[in-house]
Amino acid sequence: MTSSPFRPPRWLKSPHVQTIGAAAPLFAPPRSYVVAEEESLRVPVEADGRLHARVWWAAPRTPAAEGASAPQRAPAAERAPAVVVLHGIAGSKDSHCCVRAAVALHRAGYHVVRLDMRGAGDSVVDAPSLYHAGLTTDLDLVVRRLADHPRIAGVLVLGFSGGGSQALKLAGEWGDAAPAGVLGVASISAPLDYTRVAARMDTLACLPYRFHVLRGLLDRARAFVEHHPGRAHYRSADLDRIKRFRNYDGSIIVPMHGFSDVDRYYREASSGPYLGRIRVPTLLVHAEDDPMVPIGSVRPWLADASSSVRVELSRHGGHIGWLAGLDEASWINGWATSEALAFFAERAPAPRRGRGAAPG
Numbered sequence: 001m002t003s004s005p006f007r008p009p010r011w012l013k014s015p016h017v018q019t020i021g022a023a024a025p026l027f028a029p030p031r032s033y034v035v036a037e038e039e040s041l042r043v044p045v046e047a048d049g050r051l052h053a054r055v056w057w058a059a060p061r062t063p064a065a066e067g068a069s070a071p072q073r074a075p076a077a078e079r080a081p082a083v084v085v086l087h088g089i090a091g092s093k094d095s096h097c098c099v100r101a102a103v104a105l106h107r108a109g110y111h112v113v114r115l116d117m118r119g120a121g122d123s124v125v126d127a128p129s130l131y132h133a134g135l136t137t138d139l140d141l142v143v144r145r146l147a148d149h150p151r152i153a154g155v156l157v158l159g160f161s162g163g164g165s166q167a168l169k170l171a172g173e174w175g176d177a178a179p180a181g182v183l184g185v186a187s188i189s190a191p192l193d194y195t196r197v198a199a200r201m202d203t204l205a206c207l208p209y210r211f212h213v214l215r216g217l218l219d220r221a222r223a224f225v226e227h228h229p230g231r232a233h234y235r236s237a238d239l240d241r242i243k244r245f246r247n248y249d250g251s252i253i254v255p256m257h258g259f260s261d262v263d264r265y266y267r268e269a270s271s272g273p274y275l276g277r278i279r280v281p282t283l284l285v286h287a288e289d290d291p292m293v294p295i296g297s298v299r300p301w302l303a304d305a306s307s308s309v310r311v312e313l314s315r316h317g318g319h320i321g322w323l324a325g326l327d328e329a330s331w332i333n334g335w336a337t338s339e340a341l342a343f344f345a346e347r348a349p350a351p352r353r354g355r356g357a358a359p360g
Helices: 015-022 096-107 121-126 137-147 162-174 194-201 204-227 236-241 245-257 262-269 272-277 328-332 335-347
Strands: 038-045 049-056 080-086 111-116 152-160 182-188 282-287 309-314
Touching: 038 137, 049 121, 049 137, 080 096, 080 137, 080 162, 096 111, 096 152, 096 328, 096 335, 111 121, 111 137, 121 204, 137 152, 137 162, 152 162, 152 335, 162 182, 162 272, 162 282, 182 335, 194 204, 194 245, 194 262, 204 236, 204 245, 236 245, 245 262, 282 335, 309 335
Parallel strands: 080 111, 080 152, 152 182, 182 282, 282 309
Antiparallel strands: 038 049, 049 111
């Protein structure tokens, strides 16, 4: 476990400024950024469902584009590692943190796959259910399919918040039997203990964050019942009465996925108990001042983490924050993203490629 040298300017030290700032729609993506080749993917899952994803294919740098000031369309990409980017509990592949990370990864030469988890974003149209915090089967399926793709030379996973927790849990479930081609996993601001984090989010101190995240969950639940009325056990009007996470999970998620009660769901979905089983090279990044996932809910699990888990803690950073300024570099290549990029480069350096855009 190491402590970070991340030191934001005084006016950005507040964890709330960091957290709220990271949610702002800046540089997501930068206006200058143009992707030469992108594709929509649909990955089949259980019960005739499909997950939707957006792929930015990396393109090799060509002599003509080397000194060009404008984007150039490149030939088909050679083989390169792919990074699956996972959003948080109430987010989607278009969450600002996911898009900004995708820009940084794509500029570094990786194929980038931004995934809408079951019931999130575009995936709600083809969803057999809403996903729950510990549902790792879909991510496992996506990783295995990508590992077999002819243009992909190994798969990495980068998860934010709840997506980071899901990635950690899956890595623990794999243990010594990770799929061939899996090269590494990184989590940023992941909740490791949903019992403690849900209780924290239902406090008055977290009211603004609860309002924002719960609104996203309820909007997703309304979209699901609209598209799949026969698969939902609730009515859209029932959602208006839900004001807390525990109520949402108890009314929507627990019965949908067959958990006996909310407490059992939180225990089974939490990734903390799986850290000791991880054998895939893994990076866990967290800020000690995270207002949504307090460090006290994280530290107890770190002592039993396997030697395959590298832990990077910072004194400041908030939740998915780590903003050091208002310029593009501070948002696209913030401290946490840069740590993930460096970690991935150690295990799967991408071929030298074009950026897909004019310099920002």
